[in-house]
Amino acid sequence: MNDNANGREGVLVDPIGRLGESQLELIHETSLKILERVGIICYSDEASSLLKDAGCEVVERDDDASVVRFPRGLIERCIELAPSTVLLGARDPENSLVLRAEEPRVRFGSGSEANVYLEMEPSKFKQEDGEASIEYPVYRRLRGNVELLCEAAHLCQQLENLDFFIRTVNIQDSDIDEMDKDANKFFASLNNTSKHVMAGLTCLESLDKVIRIGEIIAGGEKELRENPVLSFITCIAKSPLQFVEDTTGKMMEIVRRGMPVVISSSPQGGSTAPIQETGMVSQINAEIIAGITLSQVVKPGAPVLYGSVPVRARMDDLNDLYGAPEFCWYNIDCIQMARRYGIPCYSTAGVGDAKVPGVQATVEKLISHAVIPMAGAQYVHYAFGLLEKTNVFSPDQAVLDDAQIGIVKHMLKAPDVNGEAAEATLSMIEEVMGTSHKLYARYTRKSMRNGTVFPPYQFETKESEDRSVLEAHRRRLELMEVPPRYLSRPVVERIYKEIAGLVDRINPYS
Amino acid sequence: MKGDELLQEIELNVVQGRRNSSDEGLDEDLSGTPGVTELVEDALNRGIGAKGILVDAISSGMTEVGERYEKGMYFLPDMLAAAETVEAAMEILEPYLLKAGIESRGKIVLATVKGDLHDIGKNIVGLMLKGTGYSVIDLGNNVDPDDIVSAVVENEANMLGLSALLTTTMHQMSETIEAFSGVGFRDKVKVMVGGAPISSEFAEEIGADGYGKDAFEALKLADDFTDI
Ligand code: B12
Numbered sequence: 001m002n003d004n005a006n007g008r009e010g011v012l013v014d015p016i017g018r019l020g021e022s023q024l025e026l027i028h029e030t031s032l033k034i035l036e037r038v039g040i041i042c043y044s045d046e047a048s049s050l051l052k053d054a055g056c057e058v059v060e061r062d063d064d065a066s067v068v069r070f071p072r073g074l075i076e077r078c079i080e081l082a083p084s085t086v087l088l089g090a091r092d093p094e095n096s097l098v099l100r101a102e103e104p105r106v107r108f109g110s111g112s113e114a115n116v117y118l119e120m121e122p123s124k125f126k127q128e129d130g131e132a133s134i135e136y137p138v139y140r141r142l143r144g145n146v147e148l149l150c151e152a153a154h155l156c157q158q159l160e161n162l163d164f165f166i167r168t169v170n171i172q173d174s175d176i177d178e179m180d181k182d183a184n185k186f187f188a189s190l191n192n193t194s195k196h197v198m199a200g201l202t203c204l205e206s207l208d209k210v211i212r213i214g215e216i217i218a219g220g221e222k223e224l225r226e227n228p229v230l231s232f233i234t235c236i237a238k239s240p241l242q243f244v245e246d247t248t249g250k251m252m253e254i255v256r257r258g259m260p261v262v263i264s265s266s267p268q269g270g271s272t273a274p275i276q277e278t279g280m281v282s283q284i285n286a287e288i289i290a291g292i293t294l295s296q297v298v299k300p301g302a303p304v305l306y307g308s309v310p311v312r313a314r315m316d317d318l319n320d321l322y323g324a325p326e327f328c329w330y331n332i333d334c335i336q337m338a339r340r341y342g343i344p345c346y347s348t349a350g351v352g353d354a355k356v357p358g359v360q361a362t363v364e365k366l367i368s369h370a371v372i373p374m375a376g377a378q379y380v381h382y383a384f385g386l387l388e389k390t391n392v393f394s395p396d397q398a399v400l401d402d403a404q405i406g407i408v409k410h411m412l413k414a415p416d417v418n419g420e421a422a423e424a425t426l427s428m429i430e431e432v433m434g435t436s437h438k439l440y441a442r443y444t445r446k447s448m449r450n451g452t453v454f455p456p457y458q459f460e461t462k463e464s465e466d467r468s469v470l471e472a473h474r475r476r477l478e479l480m481e482v483p484p485r486y487l488s489r490p491v492v493e494r495i496y497k498e499i500a501g502l503v504d505r506i507n508p509y510s
Numbered sequence: 511m512k513g514d515e516l517l518q519e520i521e522l523n524v525v526q527g528r529r530n531s532s533d534e535g536l537d538e539d540l541s542g543t544p545g546v547t548e549l550v551e552d553a554l555n556r557g558i559g560a561k562g563i564l565v566d567a568i569s570s571g572m573t574e575v576g577e578r579y580e581k582g583m584y585f586l587p588d589m590l591a592a593a594e595t596v597e598a599a600m601e602i603l604e605p606y607l608l609k610a611g612i613e614s615r616g617k618i619v620l621a622t623v624k625g626d627l628h629d630i631g632k633n634i635v636g637l638m639l640k641g642t643g644y645s646v647i648d649l650g651n652n653v654d655p656d657d658i659v660s661a662v663v664e665n666e667a668n669m670l671g672l673s674a675l676l677t678t679t680m681h682q683m684s685e686t687i688e689a690f691s692g693v694g695f696r697d698k699v700k701v702m703v704g705g706a707p708i709s710s711e712f713a714e715e716i717g718a719d720g721y722g723k724d725a726f727e728a729l730k731l732a733d734d735f736t737d738i
Pocket of ligand 1: 625626627628629630631632634635670671672673674675676677678702703704705706707721722723724725726727728
């Protein structure tokens with residue numbers, strides 16, 4: 001495989017970690033013991049029997065499930081089998097991603113299935129007992145639908161720092177039935193962005209339709225495997241330590257078809273996993289490596305990502321809590337575990353608990369946006385526009401997040417301290433000391449332009465009012481004016497001819 | 511190179527902010543090729559008049575720089591780099607201009623007041639004034655009121671610019687203005703003041719003639735005071 005020359009490079013970091021070697025080893029050991037002693041409650045008969053053949057101890061339960069206990073040798077062999085490099089393709093080759101486990105190169109993308117699309121209208125308000133007036137964002141909550149998904153994909157295409165697209169809203173159109181959701185959502189996404197498209201699968205029955213859409217776009221069966229323009233997320237674990245029938249089945253079928261898939265788990269520390277760091281990370285790691293083991297039993301060498309979405313619960317209502325420092329701990333630890341295993345990491349950052357853009361959202365997002373990628377995850381999802389603990393997608397927030405991630409990417413750049421820079425420093429200092437004004441301003445000029453010096457905040461306001469949300473909204477409207485780069489007419493026509501159930505209102509050529 | 515080509519070359523190097531051949535410039539790496547000082551020397555040696563160099567190369571270069579700034583193509587460091595080329599060129603041209611009886615646009619004495627060491631803002635103001643053709647006598651920082659007054663009188667400056675960044679030193683501005691009363695030169699000089707704690711109200715209160723919030727306002731004041 002060629003170097004990243006033709007893909008989105010992201011930013012290569014010198015990774016930080018929370019855990020030392022012996023602590024990583026301890027987590028690994030604890031996960032193995034969990035899988036050896038407690039095992040996974042598996043609701044998929046097929047998975048249980050495959051795992052049994054592979055050497056697991058399988059004990060039937062009375063509720064149609066079985067307990068699968070994993071020998072450590074099997075897990076370690078399967079982890080070895082999982083490829084350390086996974087290619088995620090794209091309609092435009094320059095948008096493809098080469099994820100290498102040993103290379104801490106960070107990319108950011110959207111995610112994932114919010115119910116609400118938060119529309120915003122700037123409105124003018126007048127002071128009650130005075131003359132002053134102010135512009136203020138007023139929000140409307142729209143239910144996700146396929147047209148809003150098209151809009152979101154189009155917006156995400158324009159966001160400079162967004163490296164891949166995971167569908168941001170789920171589609172709740174009354175005229176699209178369950179069986180046709182997958183084809184509609186993948187087509188809506190792929191037709192509006194030329195970046196990599198990833199999503200979960202609603203119905204196993206539509207897997208082949210979706211793959212067929214990918215084949216038509218990529219130019220054939222083999223071509224899709226070489227340039228997988230789409231890939232899948234399967235959260236096979238239901239924490240604690242259960243494999244659900246539906247998603248486990250989907251994962252196995254995706255793997256059989258040679259498509260890349262994320263094997264993920266998303267426990268809540270304090271409700272479905274221990275809240276303590278050791279407990280949370282040992283359990284989620286056990287769930288993920290058990291899933292990866294199953295994938296490699298089904299098809300050795302199958303391209304999978306280590307999908308860690310560890311969340312903390314809040315104690316007032318046991319709902320998810322993303323803006324918590326522990327969220328960062330858990331995620332960083334998982335990134336270190338994935339690196340230890342040599343499997344590319346699908347990680348998580350940037351979800352706000354806040355319901356609308358503003359100070360709270362910014363605080364919550366910035367801690368995880370800035371800190372988690374420092375650990376060097378190859379693929380950071382949830383990073384754009386998500387609010388209200390993933391229930392809401394706000395396109396204006398996505399624009400704000402793009403600016404924030406721009407800052408983070410710059411911050412993560414490797415230091416430029418070397419002999420040449422030292423030479424330049426000496427001659428610069430000698431020169432400046434010879435002037436009357438003693439200012440280094442002239443030496444900033446090229447750096448300002450080649451991007452080595454970062455500009456001030458994109459949405460700063462010169463007046464004392466903070467208009468960043470309104471300015472981001474304006475920017476979004478500007479970005480939406482850029483004409484979408486649809487698939488070509490013949491490709492779209494072919495897709496509509498072959499794939500039943502696609503709604504006409506998202507066909508740009510109809 | 512023909513004469514007018516040489517003038518064009520000077521103009522281009524002003525725009526690029528290249529004082530001499532070791533400066534690299536902005537659009538491309540031009541280091542090694544002659545910069546403004548070398549080109550000005552060359553022009554003078556070929557008998558091109560100092561006034562022509564000033565008007566047809568240097569001023570027109572600065573006009574171009576100003577336009578690029580207006581359009582957002584240039585930033586303050588680019589203006590300063592260009593202003594430095596003008597400063598360097600003026601050092602060479604000054605004796606020739608004097609001989610030809612051509613006066614500078616106006617003459618300003620600049621200083622940060624007594625007790626105050628902050629001079630970044632004042633230096634920017636000074637560079638920009640030089641860059642637009644004013645003759646600037648910079649006394650530095652922490653300057654005694656009497657020394658400021660003597661410098662104004664000796665140099666027959668038509669303007670004085672005072673800078674203060676501390677609330678504890680701003681009153682030195684009024685002391686300085688008052689120090690003129692002994693020498694009676696106050697009606698010949700326009701005083702502008704600036705620095706973060708200064709305001710137009712304060713300027714009025716102490717009897718200054720103008721307040722500038724930044725280097726651009728300083729330029730505008732200078733133009734007003736010199737009737738340009
Ligand atoms: C850099 C700096 C320093 C540097 C100065 C280096 C130098 N070569 O100048 C150093 C470290 C030496 C310094 C020291 C001190 N500083 Co100091 N310093 C600053 C700082 C951070 C920036 C000032 C600056 O250069 N701004 C950038 C320039 C471009 O802006 P500017 O100066 O405002 O100039 C622009 C305009 O005002 C205008 N302008 C300026 N002059 C003029 C003149 C005319 C005629 C016109 C028309 C326009 C004009 O045009 C300029 C260009 O656009 C300020 C805080 C701040 N952000 O303002 C504190 C600040 C000014 N310092 C402060 C203090 C307290 C001190 C010290 C007392 C600290 C200490 N305890 O030792 C000492 C005092 C030393 C002394 N005796 O002067 C306080 C002042 C508080 C007060 N009471 O007023 C400030 C505000 C910081 C703070 N918030 O505490 N400081």
